[in-house]
Amino acid sequence: MVISKDEINQVVKKYDKNKITICTIGSHSALHVFRGAYDEGFRRCAICAKGREVPYQRYKSAEEFIMVDKFSDVNDEKIQQQLRDMNAVIVPHGSFVAYVGLDRIENDFLVPMIGNRNILRWEAERDRVTKLFEAANIRKPMKINGPDKIDRACMVKFPGARGGRGYFVTDSPAGFDEKMKLMINKGWLTEEDRAKAHIEEYVAGDIYCMHYFYSPLTKTVELLGMDRRHEANIDGLVRIPAKDQIEAGLQPTYVVTGNFPIVARESLLDQAFGMGDRLAEVAEKMVPPGLLGAFCIQTMCTDNLEFVAFEISARQDGGTNTFMNGSPYSYLLYGDGMSMGRRYSREVKNALAADRLEDILT
Numbered sequence: 001m002v003i004s005k006d007e008i009n010q011v012v013k014k015y016d017k018n019k020i021t022i023c024t025i026g027s028h029s030a031l032h033v034f035r036g037a038y039d040e041g042f043r044r045c046a047i048c049a050k051g052r053e054v055p056y057q058r059y060k061s062a063e064e065f066i067m068v069d070k071f072s073d074v075n076d077e078k079i080q081q082q083l084r085d086m087n088a089v090i091v092p093h094g095s096f097v098a099y100v101g102l103d104r105i106e107n108d109f110l111v112p113m114i115g116n117r118n119i120l121r122w123e124a125e126r127d128r129v130t131k132l133f134e135a136a137n138i139r140k141p142m143k144i145n146g147p148d149k150i151d152r153a154c155m156v157k158f159p160g161a162r163g164g165r166g167y168f169v170t171d172s173p174a175g176f177d178e179k180m181k182l183m184i185n186k187g188w189l190t191e192e193d194r195a196k197a198h199i200e201e202y203v204a205g206d207i208y209c210m211h212y213f214y215s216p217l218t219k220t221v222e223l224l225g226m227d228r229r230h231e232a233n234i235d236g237l238v239r240i241p242a243k244d245q246i247e248a249g250l251q252p253t254y255v256v257t258g259n260f261p262i263v264a265r266e267s268l269l270d271q272a273f274g275m276g277d278r279l280a281e282v283a284e285k286m287v288p289p290g291l292l293g294a295f296c297i298q299t300m301c302t303d304n305l306e307f308v309a310f311e312i313s314a315r316q317d318g319g320t321n322t323f324m325n326g327s328p329y330s331y332l333l334y335g336d337g338m339s340m341g342r343r344y345s346r347e348v349k350n351a352l353a354a355d356r357l358e359d360i361l362t
């Protein structure tokens with residue numbers, strides 16, 4: 001049974017609004033969530049898997065830690081009750097989605113979270129992403145309908161928050177089979193993943209991942225930052241001459257290992273705002289209540305100065321780690337120090353002040 005908005009509202013009604021705790025899983029992009037909550041005056045709780053708690057303890061990220069054997073244990077009713085007892089509000093990010101699981105988030109995890117839990121599945125299913133892009137008039141790469149239809153350079157991707165793990169480029173059906181075998185041998189994919197492959201034309205350009213925040217309180221979309229990814233081993237391969245690349249015999253991979261901030265030329269910002277505004281508008285109609293809170297559009301910018309979108313994150317994206325103390329874009333709106341994590345806590349504070357907390361939670 002899918003958790004309804006009414007059920008969440010009933011939980012929120014029992015909360016002590018003067019003692020809200022900002023909480024998330026200690027992974028992915030949690031550090032600035034916790035720092036931002038501190039800066040906005042909230043109590044913090046970090047859910048940490050044993051053996052992965054060190055960064056959060058060393059950076060004094062929370063007043064309370066919930067230790068679990070594995071992140072999926074957060075689904076246990078005892079832990080959920082513990083979170084509700086501390087008036088917890090969950091900030092979702094990629095690891096939260098991956099480890100808690102979409103089915104459990106939709107059906108079992110009865111703890112209020114900032115954002116729309118019903119849209120998280122849309123980011124994981126390529127056909128649904130395509131529907132959103134088409135409705136928002138956002139250009140996307142052409143889809144290739146099956147490995148046997150590959151007739152040009154293509155990017156092959158797979159569902160879920162994988163951080164690029166298992167992705168590959170190929171230009172033929174034979175190349176697809178070869179790369180699949182390689183990824184299966186690495187343990188990054190399984191035979192079952194073959195049927196889930198999403199194949200699209202490879203668009204040459206610069207990567208721009210754009211980080212937005214949509215506030216249902218003000219009905220505005222804010223562009224708060226941009227980043228690019230460090231990816232192994234492709235970034236290492238392109239640093240050596242082509243002759244040496246061939247002789248090395250290494251297959252490129254696209255595993256995200258880190259992020260770095262970028263700034264687009266100002267003439268491109270109209271496009272960036274237009275994409276964010278249109279996506280938020282159609283999402284509200286197609287998956288109500290829409291893209292509440294943070295979302296990201298991952299794009300390539302071509303030499304025609306056109307953004308081509310290839311993925312979305314319908315929650316806080318890992319690239320937000322690049323502006324823990326603010327970005328050039330968040331500075332224009334808020335001055336120094338506005339991370340995406342802090343923006344979440346600012347939204348909670350504003351909602352509390354307006355007596356509209358239920359409006360930002362699902």
